[in-house]
Every structure is written in structure tokens, then in C-alpha cells.
Amino acid sequence: MTESKAYNSNFSLKINTPIVSVKNISKRFPGAVALDNVNFDILEGEVHALLGENGAGKSTLVKILYGIYSPDKGEIYVRGRRVRINSPKDAIKHGIVMVSQIPQIIDRLTVAENIILGLEKYGLTSRISEVRDFIKVKSKEVGIAVDPDIEVWKLSYTQKQLVEILRALLIGARILLLDEAITFLPLIEKRKFYKFIRNFVDEGGSVVLITHKIYEAMDIADRITVLRQGRVVGTVRRDEVSPDDVRKMMFAEKSAQITYERLPTSKPRDVVALEIRDLWVMGDYGVHAVKGVNLTVKAGEVVGIAGIAGNGQKELIQAVIGLRKVEKGNIMLYSEDVTNKGVAKIRVKGVGYIPDQPARFGVSLDNNIEENLAMLPAITRRIIKWGAVRELARKLINEFNILTPSSKAPVKLLSGGNIMKVLVSRELFVAKRLLVAYNPTRTLDEVTAIMVRKIIKEKAAKDGVGVLIASEDLDEIFQIADTIAVMNSGKIVGTFPGDKANRDEVERLMVM
Amino acid sequence: MVLVKRIKPLPLGGILIPLLSIVIGILISTIILYVIVGASPIITLSCVVSSLISPEIVLTFLFLTILGVALLVAFSGSIWNIGAEGQLWLGTAAAAYVALFTTLPQAPIVAKIVMVLLAMVLGGAWAAVAGILRAYLNIDEVPVTLIMNYIAYYVINYLVRGPWLGKETWGYIRTDMIPDQVKFVLIPGSTTITYEVLILAVLTIALTYFMLKYTALGLRIRILGSNPDALKAAGVNVRALIITALAISGAIAGAMGAAQLAGYLHRISYPIESHTANYGYTAILVAWLSMLDIRAIPIAAYIVSALYQAGISMQIAGVSGASATYVFIGTVLLTFTVLRVFSEYTIKIVRR
Ligand SMILES: Nc1ncnc2c1ncn2[C@@H]1O[C@H](COP(=O)(O)OP(=O)(O)OP(=O)(O)O)[C@@H](O)[C@H]1O
Ligand SMILES: [Mg+2]
Numbered sequence: 001m002t003e004s005k006a007y008n009s010n011f012s013l014k015i016n017t018p019i020v021s022v023k024n025i026s027k028r029f030p031g032a033v034a035l036d037n038v039n040f041d042i043l044e045g046e047v048h049a050l051l052g053e054n055g056a057g058k059s060t061l062v063k064i065l066y067g068i069y070s071p072d073k074g075e076i077y078v079r080g081r082r083v084r085i086n087s088p089k090d091a092i093k094h095g096i097v098m099v100s101q102i103p104q105i106i107d108r109l110t111v112a113e114n115i116i117l118g119l120e121k122y123g124l125t126s127r128i129s130e131v132r133d134f135i136k137v138k139s140k141e142v143g144i145a146v147d148p149d150i151e152v153w154k155l156s157y158t159q160k161q162l163v164e165i166l167r168a169l170l171i172g173a174r175i176l177l178l179d180e181a182i183t184f185l186p187l188i189e190k191r192k193f194y195k196f197i198r199n200f201v202d203e204g205g206s207v208v209l210i211t212h213k214i215y216e217a218m219d220i221a222d223r224i225t226v227l228r229q230g231r232v233v234g235t236v237r238r239d240e241v242s243p244d245d246v247r248k249m250m251f252a253e254k255s256a257q258i259t260y261e262r263l264p265t266s267k268p269r270d271v272v273a274l275e276i277r278d279l280w281v282m283g284d285y286g287v288h289a290v291k292g293v294n295l296t297v298k299a300g301e302v303v304g305i306a307g308i309a310g311n312g313q314k315e316l317i318q319a320v321i322g323l324r325k326v327e328k329g330n331i332m333l334y335s336e337d338v339t340n341k342g343v344a345k346i347r348v349k350g351v352g353y354i355p356d357q358p359a360r361f362g363v364s365l366d367n368n369i370e371e372n373l374a375m376l377p378a379i380t381r382r383i384i385k386w387g388a389v390r391e392l393a394r395k396l397i398n399e400f401n402i403l404t405p406s407s408k409a410p411v412k413l414l415s416g417g418n419i420m421k422v423l424v425s426r427e428l429f430v431a432k433r434l435l436v437a438y439n440p441t442r443t444l445d446e447v448t449a450i451m452v453r454k455i456i457k458e459k460a461a462k463d464g465v466g467v468l469i470a471s472e473d474l475d476e477i478f479q480i481a482d483t484i485a486v487m488n489s490g491k492i493v494g495t496f497p498g499d500k501a502n503r504d505e506v507e508r509l510m511v512m
Numbered sequence: 513m514v515l516v517k518r519i520k521p522l523p524l525g526g527i528l529i530p531l532l533s534i535v536i537g538i539l540i541s542t543i544i545l546y547v548i549v550g551a552s553p554i555i556t557l558s559c560v561v562s563s564l565i566s567p568e569i570v571l572t573f574l575f576l577t578i579l580g581v582a583l584l585v586a587f588s589g590s591i592w593n594i595g596a597e598g599q600l601w602l603g604t605a606a607a608a609y610v611a612l613f614t615t616l617p618q619a620p621i622v623a624k625i626v627m628v629l630l631a632m633v634l635g636g637a638w639a640a641v642a643g644i645l646r647a648y649l650n651i652d653e654v655p656v657t658l659i660m661n662y663i664a665y666y667v668i669n670y671l672v673r674g675p676w677l678g679k680e681t682w683g684y685i686r687t688d689m690i691p692d693q694v695k696f697v698l699i700p701g702s703t704t705i706t707y708e709v710l711i712l713a714v715l716t717i718a719l720t721y722f723m724l725k726y727t728a729l730g731l732r733i734r735i736l737g738s739n740p741d742a743l744k745a746a747g748v749n750v751r752a753l754i755i756t757a758l759a760i761s762g763a764i765a766g767a768m769g770a771a772q773l774a775g776y777l778h779r780i781s782y783p784i785e786s787h788t789a790n791y792g793y794t795a796i797l798v799a800w801l802s803m804l805d806i807r808a809i810p811i812a813a814y815i816v817s818a819l820y821q822a823g824i825s826m827q828i829a830g831v832s833g834a835s836a837t838y839v840f841i842g843t844v845l846l847t848f849t850v851l852r853v854f855s856e857y858t859i860k861i862v863r864r
Contacts, residue, residue, distance in 0.1 A: 384726050
């Protein structure tokens with residue numbers, strides 16, 4: 001969990017001047033004060049972590065710096081001069097580039113085409129051959145090799161974020177704003193990326209890093225600013241605080257709920273909830289992504305699939321829920337063969353699903369929370385009982401502490417983590433017999449993520465729900481899984497009881 | 513000065529924008545008609561104003577309301593049904609079949625109901641063809657529904673010239689008049705408006721409102737427009753949903769087709785192309801002007817039918833050709849589109 005601190009620079013020795021200075025910025029949205037008199041400095045050559053619970057105002061702050069929102073009040077200075085940033089184009093002129101929480105790239109185009117398009121939008125041009133070379137070289141340097149000619153829809157969420165980082169670098173970013181962009185990089189790639197960031201700031205660049213992983217911030221940041229309900233709680237040097245201090249700043253008394261201890265193993269029932277037999281599933285590249293997987297999930301058991309993104313987990317999960325065609329093999333749900341029966345037939349049997357791309361496969365952003373609940377066949381058959389749906393919405397909003405002006409506000413107005421809460425709370429509610437999930441706590445703050453894991457565990461232990469979770473977050477797998485299955489290159493390469501699994505062994509199998 | 517996207521649309525935008533675009537659109541049309549055909553602005557404006565209070569527009573208003581709702585159902589799901597014209601004429605043909613070639617008219621009430629129902633089935637099935645092509649083969653519904661309008665014309669023209677040709681037609685190519693007892697009943701004092709059409713319009717609005725607001729089907733059609741993938745992952749059969757949305761849309765258009773036969777035309781004349789009022793196309797404007805809010809459909813239908821009538825009065829007054837209608841409607845649509853973009857943005861003055 002803790003990494004070496006080798007990535008932190010000897011920051012204190014440098015003479016640092018604020019390259020960007022935010023003074024007394026406020027931003028109010030209908031029903032929410034996102035930022036309230038915020039002061040925030042980005043120094044030259046620093047990595048500055050911006051932390052805070054879901055809805056604290058982090059994304060709003062970087063969006064203001066990138067010219068997506070304009071502040072109601074306050075000033076921005078770049079290199080000591082007052083500036084107005086009215087559009088990303090203005091921001092880019094000052095060298096400020098943001099990589100957003102939700103990837104903003106176009107699915108139909110290739111990586112290279114997307115990057116070219118990004119350049120043209122800001123009045124920059126480049127030849128496709130140059131861009132392709134840049135991608136090939138730079139992507140390796142940054143951490144993950146990306147094929148410039150692959151169409152973007154074939155990429156995973158994490159890979160898309162990498163493409164955005166590449167684009168930012170090509171634009172010539174000096175001040176890189178990363179909104180939860182690297183959280184899910186696999187370990188080795190993450191180390192490479194840390195090194196890259198270190199080089200970047202050593203050469204005079206600056207990075208603002210938004211993350212929900214305290215250790216990520218502790219590993220790489222020079223300074224940390226914590227936001228809470230739109231206000232700055234404080235800015236501290238990383239070497240003067242402990243992770244717990246930071247958590248207290250973020251969550252106050254709720255920080256006591258944070259624990260990474262293994263949740264107690266639930267007693268699986270003697271009923272098989274999900275049985276996957278010799279499953280073969282095609283990936284988007286025309287080759288098999290899942291190659292003969294066998295897995296059993298008992299009722300009341302939590303099976304966690306550990307693995308680096310892109311080893312077939314996404315395809316496996318999609319096949320189980322019925323979104324992807326099974327080429328060979330069987331999927332049995334409580335002894336009933338549901339292979340290639342389609343999502344509708346599988347979902348009605350009390351199956352909850354938390355997908356990889358929440359904004360696309362999870363919720364409809366233009367609709368409000370009530371509508372996002374009522375749209376599920378598991379909640380509404382024919383006539384919608386809005387009274388009951390509202391009741392349910394209120395219950396979930398309270399239980400999961402969803403920050404929203406009302407249950408009638410379009411979901412797209414919520415913060416990234418709160419959108420995820422809408423999805424997760426709904427799916428946990430409908431998962432009466434089986435829950436299938438991919439990165440179920442991505443974008444959630446620590447307190448909420450741990451609460452979600454506890455609820456999942458409770459559903460397994462108390463209600464006998466079978467749970468299949470694939471996660472790129474090993475901490476999550478180790479905390480929650482009764483059985484850990486390691487997936488690598490489309491195969492399950494090892495299965496361990498959760499309480500006896502050895503972390504080094506699991507990591508070794510993941511990268512093998 | 514910069515354009516900033518509004519967080520919330522303008523208050524009253526729902527009513528204000530359409531009304532404003534009508535006023536501006538009419539003024540621009542007046543100028544266009546003056547410059548191009550030399551129509552006196554006074555005559556143009558008086559034609560428009562008198563149309564607004566003309567009783568002649570009521571029937572058009574009712575028909576456009578029904579069709580506007582029909583299109584709204586499909587448009588809500590981002591399914592661009594351009595085929596209301598064909599669907600409604602198929603409804604007309606279905607109703608004519610019941611009225612002319614079955615023994616049902618002996619029981620008039622049953623006959624009227626069957627006429628409307630069969631029209632709905634046929635109109636719905638006609639639209640569902642495009643739905644099936646879209647759902648299973650991912651073929652764009654716009655060209656399909658459009659082409660099917662011409663196929664509908666062709667089929668009906670064939671029937672009217674051949675098997676359905678009337679016996680007492682005085683040399684015209686047309687069907688016989690439908691029996692008196694299945695004609696819709698005029699309300700006292702009107703020469704065009706019937707009880708049945710009124711009922712049909714009210715029922716269409718009420719049921720569709722209910723469907724969109726209180727049924728899972730309606731909600732899912734609305735979500736279909738913004739995020740079909742989420743529906744699929746939620747376990748909704750998206751293919752069936754697309755087909756159903758188009759079928760409902762076509763069925764409502766078909767019902768209007770039956771009403772036009774029993775309430776007004778009373779027979780089908782060859783060729784359809786020169787006897788149709790093109791309501792199926794005009795209704796696209798109605799649905800669009802309503803900003804896909806069913807409560808605004810009658811308002812939009814009223815305005816469009818007035819403009820429609822204004823064009824006709826100008827033609828009668830001899831100041832311009834039939835094209836005046838299209839000038840009005842086209843200009844209003846354009847103004848509306850421009851205003852709508854502005855309503856979603858706000859202009860901010862920023863000191864540099
Ligand atoms: N466009 C918008 N319209 C209305 N409210 C908004 C909008 N964008 C953000 N908000 C509100 O502002 C507050 C702060 O949101 P923001 O996205 O900055 O949070 P965040 O700190 O990035 O949270 P997360 O960790 O969940 O991503 C939230 O209450 C959110 O609902
Ligand atoms: Mg955010």
C-alpha cells in the first residue's frame with residue numbers, strides 16, 4: 001500500500017514562486033456553493049495534490065483554471081499577472097491543460113486522430129505522422145504503450161485517460177491539471193508515471209493532482225490542499241503531515257471510519273449463485289479476450305478478480321451480465337443456463353451490475369435521480385409509481401450521502417463521485433441474488449468507498465447475495481474478497497482464499 | 513464578450529422562445545415577401561392576423577395537434593420519424609376499406625371504432641418497418657420513413673385507380689363516398705369540425721401525456737434519446753423499444769388519417785400527391801416548435817395552422833403563390849432554431 005517516498009523531490013530547497021495564484025474565488029451553482037472564497041497557489045516545479053471528499057469542489061476549481069467555468073468572484077494570476085481565462089483556449093495560452101475526470105475523447109476516432117483534433121481545436125496543427133511518432137515515444141515514457149492507430153472505443157477507461165494525458169503534453173502543457181486521471185494505473189505503470197511527473201516538474205512544470213488515494217498524494221505530492229464543502233481547510237507540506245492528519249482534514253470525525261482491514265469472511269451458502277464454465281469471449285480486437293475461464297461464486301460469497309486493466313476482466317464481466325457474446329462455454333445463474341440470453345433476461349433474476357464506464361452504461365446523465373431509478377426493469381415494470389420511486393430516491397440519497405440539490409436534478413450536475421453513488425446505490429438495491437461489478441468504488445472518496453465495501457459484504461453475509469467483483473485496485477480486492485482469483489491474459493492464473501492470499505504472490509501473477 | 517453555456521435554461525424559455533420566434537419570423541417573412549413578390553406588408557400582416565382568429569384553422573389545428581403528438585413520441589427518443597405523411601395516409605386507406613368494403617357500417621359506432629383501430633394498426637405497422645430496420649440492421653430511419661411516404665402514396669394511388677375505383681365518380685378518379693352513417697358528426701355551427709375528431713385530439717394528448725410521464729415505456733423512450741447504452745445495461749430491450757416508439761408514433765398518425773377520411777374528405781381522390789395537405793410534413797414543425805414538451809404541442813399547432821391559413825389567404829388575395837406558406841413556416845423554424853441556441857447560452861461581457 002505504501003510506496004517508497006523516492007518520488008518526492010527535495011522540494012524545500014528550491015526557491016519557489018507561484019506560477020498560478022487563485023485569489024478569493026467563489027462559484028455558486030443552483031442549489032450548491034461549489035467554491036467559497038478559495039485561495040490556492042500552484043508553485044513552479046511542484047506537484048500539488050488537491051484532496052477532498054466527493055462534492056468538495058475539486059473539479060470545479062480545476063475547471064475554472066481551465067476556462068470551462070467562469071468564477072462568480074475572485075481573481076486568477078499567472079506569473080504574477082492578472083488573467084481572465086474564459087475558455088480552454090485561453091488556459092492553453094498560459095500553458096494550463098486539464099485532463100478530466102470523465103474522458104472527453106471521441107470513440108469513433110483513433111488515438112492519433114483524437115489528438116490531432118484536440119490540437120486543431122486550439123489552433124495548433126501537426127502532421128499525423130509526427131503525432132503518431134510522438135504517441136509511440138511519449139506513451140512509453142509516460143507509462144503505458146498506446147497504439148496510435150487503435151480506435152478509442154476499444155480502450156479501457158484508464159487507457160482513455162492516458163490518451164488525454166498524451167494530448168495535454170503534445171499541446172505543450174506546463175501546468176498539468178490531473179482530475180483523478182491516474183488512480184487506476186497498474187502498479188508498474190504508475191511508478192513509471194511518477195517518475196515522468198518528477199522529471200516534468202524538475203524541468204519547471206507544475207502538476208495539480210486530484211485523487212482519492214491518500215497514499216498517491218503522499219507518494220508524489222510536494223504540497224497538499226484539502227477542500228471541504230467548497231472551502232479550503234488548509235494547505236500543508238507533505239512532509240509535515242501523516243496520512244491520518246490529511247484524512248482528518250478531509251473528513252473530520254468521519255475519518256475514523258476509514259480502515260483497510262480485511263472485512264471478515266462471510267460464510268458462503270451451499271448454493272452456487274454463478275457458475276462460469278470454460279468461457280471464451282471475443283475482445284474488441286478480434287482475438288479472444290477471455291480464454292477458457294472457470295469460476296464459481298457461491299451464494300453469500302464475494303469473489304474478487306485481481307488483475308491489471310486489459311487482461312479480459314471487462315469482457316468477462318460484460319459476458320456474465322449478457323452485454324457481450326459468449327463464443328464458447330456456459331454461464332449458469334442459480335443452475336439455470338443464461339449463456340447468451342441477453343441482459344434483460346439476466347437482470348430480471350435479481351442481478352445488479354456496476355459497469356466500467358458509469359456515465360455510459362450506468363446512468364443517463366440528462367435524467368434525474370428518480371428517472372435513473374425508475375428506468376430499471378427491476379424497479380418499474382409498466383406503470384411508474386413516482387411516489388414510491390421518490391421514497392426510494394430519498395432513502396438512497398440519505399444512506400449514501402449523495403450530494404444533490406434534489407432528487408429531481410439532472411444527474412450530470414452532480415460531482416463525479418456523486419454520480420457514481422447514484423449508480424452504486426441503485427445497483428446494490430436491485431442486487432437481490434447476484435452482484436456483478438467492475439471497479440465499484442472508482443471515483444468514490446475513501447469514506448464512501450469503504451462504506452460501499454461494507455454494504456457489499458453485508459449483502460453477501462446477510463442476504464446471501466453472490467458477488468463477482470473485478471477491480472484494478474488491489475487494496476479493494478484484499479479488503480473485500482472471500483476468494484481472490486487473479487486474471488492475466490484472459491485466464492485465471494491463480495485462486496486463493498482471501499484470508500490466506502499473499503499480496504506479493506498475487507502481484508507477481510498479475511504481471512507475469 | 514464571450515458565449516457561456518447556461519447552467520439552467522432561461523426561465524420561461526419554454527414559452528418565450530417559440531413565441532418570440534413566431535413574431536420575429538413573421539416580420540422577416542413580411543420583408544421577404546415584400547422584396548421578392550412585392551406583397552404589401554399591410555396585406556401580409558393583415559392576412560396573418562386575420563388567420564389567427566379565423567375559424568377555418570380549427571380543423572387544421574386539431575389534425576396538427578394529433579400529428580404533432582405522434583411525432584413527439586418518436587422525437588423524444590431521438591427517432592426521427594419523417595414518415596407521418598405516409599403513416600396517416602395508410603390510416604386513411606385502412607378506414608376507407610372498412611367503410612367501403614365491409615358490412616360493418618351497418619353498425620355505425622362499431623364501424624367508426626374499427627376504422628380508427630385498423631388505421632392505427634396499419635399506420636403503426638408501416639412505421640414499425642422502419643423501426644425494425646433501425647433496431648436490427650442499424651439503418652437510419654430518416655431516409656426509410658421518407659421513402660415509405662412515397663410508397664404509401666403509390667400503393668393508395670394504385671388502389672384508387674384500380675380495385676377501389678368508385679362507381680359514381682362523374683369521371684373523376686376516386687373512390688365512392690363513404691356511407692353517411694360512418695361519417696363523423698359535425699358539431700352544430702361548424703362545417704368542418706366533428707365530435708369524434710375533438711375527442712380523438714383530447715384522447716391523444718391525454719394518453720400520450722400519461723404514457724410519457726407515468727409509464728416505464730414512456731420514460732425509457734425519453735432516455736433512449738440521451739443514453740441507449742445505459743438502457744441496455746439496465747436490462748431494457750432496446751430493439752423492442754425503438755420499434756415500439758415508432759409503432760406508437762405511426763399508430764397515432766394513422767388515427768388522424770382515419771379522422772381525415774371520416775370527418776372531412778369522405779373519399780380518397782387520385783392522385784394523393786395533389787390532394788394531400790401535407791400535414792405529415794407540417795407536423796414536423798409543430799413537434800419541433802414544442803421543444804418536445806407535450807403541453808406546448810397545441811400552442812405550436814395553433815400557430816402553425818394560422819400561418820398555414822395565412823399562406824392560403826394570401827394566395828386567395830392574389831398577392832402571392834402557394835409558396836407564402838412555406839416562407840412563413842421556413843422562416844419561423846429558422847428563427848426558432850437560432851433563438852434556441854442562444855437560449856442555451858448567455859452572453860457575458862468580460863473586461864480585458
Ligand atoms: N454544472 C453544475 N451545475 C450544478 N452544480 C454543479 C455543477 N458542477 C458541480 N456542481 C456542484 O458543485 C459541487 C462541487 O462539485 P465538484 O464536481 O467540484 O466536486 P468534486 O470535489 O470534484 O467531487 P468528486 O470527488 O465527486 O469528483 C457539487 O455539489 C456539485 O453538485
Ligand atoms: Mg470531481
